[in-house]
Amino acid sequence: MINHLHLETHSFFGLKPGPKVIVLGRVHGNECCGTLAIKNVVNLFNTQVLTLDSGKVTFLPIANPLAALRGTRNGDRNLNRAFYPKTSDKNNFEDKLNNILCPILEEYDVLLDLHSFLNGDKPFALIGNTSAGKKDFVIGQKHVCTSEHQLVSALNVDTVITNWSDTYTRGVQKRRKRDGKHSPPFTLNYDEKYGDGTTEYARSKGAIAITLECGQHEEFLASSVGKNAILNLLNRLQMTRTETCVNTDNHNVTYIKLFDVIDKLSYGDKFVKNWKTFMKVEKNEIVGIFESGKEIRAPKDCFIIFPNQNAEPGQEWFYLGEKPNT
Numbered sequence: 001m002i003n004h005l006h007l008e009t010h011s012f013f014g015l016k017p018g019p020k021v022i023v024l025g026r027v028h029g030n031e032c033c034g035t036l037a038i039k040n041v042v043n044l045f046n047t048q049v050l051t052l053d054s055g056k057v058t059f060l061p062i063a064n065p066l067a068a069l070r071g072t073r074n075g076d077r078n079l080n081r082a083f084y085p086k087t088s089d090k091n092n093f094e095d096k097l098n099n100i101l102c103p104i105l106e107e108y109d110v111l112l113d114l115h116s117f118l119n120g121d122k123p124f125a126l127i128g129n130t131s132a133g134k135k136d137f138v139i140g141q142k143h144v145c146t147s148e149h150q151l152v153s154a155l156n157v158d159t160v161i162t163n164w165s166d167t168y169t170r171g172v173q174k175r176r177k178r179d180g181k182h183s184p185p186f187t188l189n190y191d192e193k194y195g196d197g198t199t200e201y202a203r204s205k206g207a208i209a210i211t212l213e214c215g216q217h218e219e220f221l222a223s224s225v226g227k228n229a230i231l232n233l234l235n236r237l238q239m240t241r242t243e244t245c246v247n248t249d250n251h252n253v254t255y256i257k258l259f260d261v262i263d264k265l266s267y268g269d270k271f272v273k274n275w276k277t278f279m280k281v282e283k284n285e286i287v288g289i290f291e292s293g294k295e296i297r298a299p300k301d302c303f304i305i306f307p308n309q310n311a312e313p314g315q316e317w318f319y320l321g322e323k324p325n326t
């Protein structure tokens, strides 16, 4: 039984200096793979299959215990939106969680946040952008410089999405303009930090922060993807030595840069096909039709990302992304 009245962590401290890493599971309560992956890795430490040589690693297997208890994505709201400390109006469970989780995240150099998805095939990762998030570490006796771009290559994914934050900021500006919300106070959906989740917050405090989408919610292998990602990340940072990590040195990664987010406007808005993440859409191809009859066409050759037919009106319906410099 999950107790939603507290948070549980597991920490290991190596005896040599090194990076401080935190791994989150179940920021969304119905995404169990991160919790399972963390349990498996903690078990490897506890049975002495794995030793932490340097640095510190903390595992937080259930970041949103209310949502996890209910088996739903959100408790009172989406924890992975408007993720920053709240001063006065702590109206909901996730606002209270923000004030516990934000100071925890601030202590770490690297965040790995494990999620799963509704539609799609292969695991993928999200980073800030390909040049951001550089960080210097003392690992053992050495100074090592790494970045989100370099670390994500340790996670064995084919696809990496960038530019979430900028896309969201523009999305909220469009939303405010459309709905005539010109002056504060802005409610959650119109908050300029609406798009900020765990990684955006950690990044704003100087951390390298990566989201890993491990597979579909019900996918049996998703927890293994998460477990291997944790092992590979710790190994890449020279914090552990393990024979179980997958060699990723020659792995080919495709980057997709988000450039637009489109809100659903009413329940009658429909996609014209059963879109899945990373499906290609050609310039001028119809993606969906608003209830008003207005067609939504792709502005250029690009990819559909995170299509959500079940989105609520006024919320994110789908995203568009492209390969950088094409």
Ligand SMILES: [Zn+2]
Binding pocket: 027, 028, 031, 115, 116
């Ligand atoms: Zn998620």
